[in-house]
Amino acid sequence: MSTNPKPDLAVRTDTDPEDSLSARVENRLSAMPPAERRVAEYLRDHAQSVIFATAEEIGQAVGTSDATVVRTSKNLGYSGLPDLKRSIGQHMIHGTRPSVRLNQRIDGAGQETASLLDHVFSEAGERLTETLRLMPQDQFVRAVDILAGAREAVAFGMGLAELPARFLSMKLSRLGRPARLVGAAGFLLADGLLGLREQDAVVLYAPARRTREIDVVLDHAQSVGAQTILITDSLGSVLSGRVTVVLPAVHSATGYTAEGFSSLLVTDCLLLGVAAQDRDRATTGSELLRVLRSRLAPEGTDRGPRRRGSATKPTDR
Incomplete structure (x- = not known):
């Protein structure tokens, strides 16, 4: 500089x-x-x-x-x-x-290409440190309880915010928890909201920009009685009165690091908390995933133990 x-x-x-x-x-x-x-x-x-x-x-x-x-x-x-x-x-x-x-x-x-490492990693450290500093532990615990007790978790995120939302829904499914992604905008969003129920939890990834879709999701969640978790950088003060829990995920000040970087780490924390609440359920889901993957492995690779008649030899394509 x-x-x-x-x-x-x-x-x-x-x-x-x-x-x-x-x-x-x-x-x-x-x-x-x-x-x-x-x-x-x-x-x-x-x-x-x-x-x-x-x-x-x-x-x-x-x-x-x-x-x-x-x-x-x-x-x-x-x-x-x-x-x-x-x-x-x-x-x-x-x-x-x-x-x-x-x-x-x-x-x-x-x-200098080498200097890029210093700038990017420095900002990454700053973002994570600030996110942890701002994280209200009681609200984090409440968010874990909401996810662990939900009939189904609905993860919502549009654009780049869809990435952590997709990650959450996939990882919850692997823990044996019903979950799905809603990432559509416009009229298609309505289809994703049709199945929302009172016992469900909605997790909204909305870093900084308030959209009409966010308001529609929150309005519908409130109308059916579903609880909501907002993971955001700067919309917490704007939407705090309309959501159950707000969790901070500090945004990049410079753009050096990815938009969803902090959100993904917060999501990892939530997932570990959910897994810890029902370890047997989580390990059962993990084992089922391993078994299913082994059946999908190409012929000639180590597919692990398999029950007789549980899968047929794939046909040539």
């Missing part, structure tokens, strides 16, 4: 809400010590560069320590530098074209 980049003036606008970075700096700058004041002004004036930088790089650019950068972020009302980056990232998502964001990511990571 350059130690003296040009200010990202486009990030500062007269229409910034009161909770924006520039507004926070404006309100708190006079009360800050000199070193933190320099950091705060740098964060405000170089926001698009900051989002791709580490605390150490920011400190070097300002002439102070990485600890001062983290402390300044907290004094601005953020939980830390990752939280500040997420706030800037949300502004970029809504105000910058995707092609521009892609070029910014490439520039931020640098041209």
Whole structure:
């Protein structure tokens, strides 16, 4: 990262809400010590560069320590530098074209291929650490209980959010739990909601963008009495009154790591919790999966023990 980049003036606008970075700096700058004041002004004036930088790089650019950068972020009302980056990232998502964001990511990571590893893994660690920090343990336990007690789990996600939803439904089935994926948009969504019942659980993967489909799913779940688990980055405060449980899954501030990265890890935690509640059921499902896979193995491979007459020799295609 350059130690003296040009200010990202486009990030500062007269229409910034009161909770924006520039507004926070404006309100708190006079009360800050000199070193933190320099950091705060740098964060405000170089926001698009900051989002791709580490605390150490920011400190070097300002002439102070990485600890001062983290402390300044907290004094601005953020939980830390990752939280500040997420706030800037949300502004970029809504105000910058995707092609521009892609070029910014490439520039931020640098041209050296080896440096990409540091940037991507650094952000991955930040996302997981922040997700764990924000995770309310009592709500997580409640979510596990809801899934373990459901007649059927319905996993909903559209676009890239369909990936963790598909993962959840497949893994629950392997644990012996009835589950299915609903990932359709528009009129086709109605077909996926027809079988929803009061004893069911709906798991919605909705990172940051509220869609009409999300509202329809929540309205229908409420009408039939089904419980709902929302896994999200920023829709928790918007939809908390309409869902049973909200679990955080921190989004990428830079786009270096996949949208569903945090959601998948939260899903892994839920699945382990469900398996632990009924170990016999989970192991039975796992063993059945092994047996079925062995019957599908090509001829000549180790297919494991098989009951006589349980499968016929496949015909040539």
